[in-house]
Amino acid sequence: MGPALAERGYRVVAVDLRGHGASPRAVAGLSAADLAADVAETVDGPVDLLVGHSLGALVALELVGRRPRFARRLVVEDPPGSTLDWPALAAGIEADTARATADPAGLRRELEGAHPGWPPGESEHRVADLADCDGLAIAAALRAGIPFDLPALLAAAPLPVLMLLATEALGSNLAGLDRKAAVEALSHGTTRVLPAGHSVHREALDAWLAALDAWVPA
Numbered sequence: 001m002g003p004a005l006a007e008r009g010y011r012v013v014a015v016d017l018r019g020h021g022a023s024p025r026a027v028a029g030l031s032a033a034d035l036a037a038d039v040a041e042t043v044d045g046p047v048d049l050l051v052g053h054s055l056g057a058l059v060a061l062e063l064v065g066r067r068p069r070f071a072r073r074l075v076v077e078d079p080p081g082s083t084l085d086w087p088a089l090a091a092g093i094e095a096d097t098a099r100a101t102a103d104p105a106g107l108r109r110e111l112e113g114a115h116p117g118w119p120p121g122e123s124e125h126r127v128a129d130l131a132d133c134d135g136l137a138i139a140a141a142l143r144a145g146i147p148f149d150l151p152a153l154l155a156a157a158p159l160p161v162l163m164l165l166a167t168e169a170l171g172s173n174l175a176g177l178d179r180k181a182a183v184e185a186l187s188h189g190t191t192r193v194l195p196a197g198h199s200v201h202r203e204a205l206d207a208w209l210a211a212l213d214a215w216v217p218a
Helices: 002-005 031-042 055-066 084-100 102-116 122-132 135-143 151-154 176-185 205-215
Strands: 051-055 074-077 161-165 188-192
Touching: 002 161, 031 055, 051 055, 051 205, 055 074, 055 151, 084 102, 084 135, 102 122, 151 176, 161 176
Parallel strands: 051 074, 074 161, 161 188
Antiparallel strands: none
């Protein structure tokens, strides 16, 4: 996604959230508000386009809610709904991050088999990302859940919002009544459903970019 956005004239900055990648290890402070404060401290705003996927979508919405002038436009990609199984998510993070260190080649092959539509090299990048994560600390913080009200965050967003959702049948994290409430809350924004699972940008990058190009004024 980064190179594609750069080709469109953006200066792209990818932020490692607390406990992820090269950021400091996480011992506490993994609420959406804490992570939003980290992003605001790391990136000089205002930015033309703020993009958040999954947990990052919640962080982005929290950030623009607290700092309305931080971004001029916001893309939220498949944010989670209130029925997300946090203990199961935490267990999966623990297992995946441990395996990314102990058996990276095996995990890469498994990802390639499970996601044939991912671009070449994406599974390798995913394994590297997982190996960099502080899996135990992130899982411990997520196990009890992160409180959030997605419809309220969307309704209060003080800027143009494009919400790109995965297809429910393909594994979207926003389904059923949660999905309906989120779409209705974004009454003044734009919602598009793309033919992909939760990692929309990995599985349907061309459609993701086409939706962005159609939404951003020429």
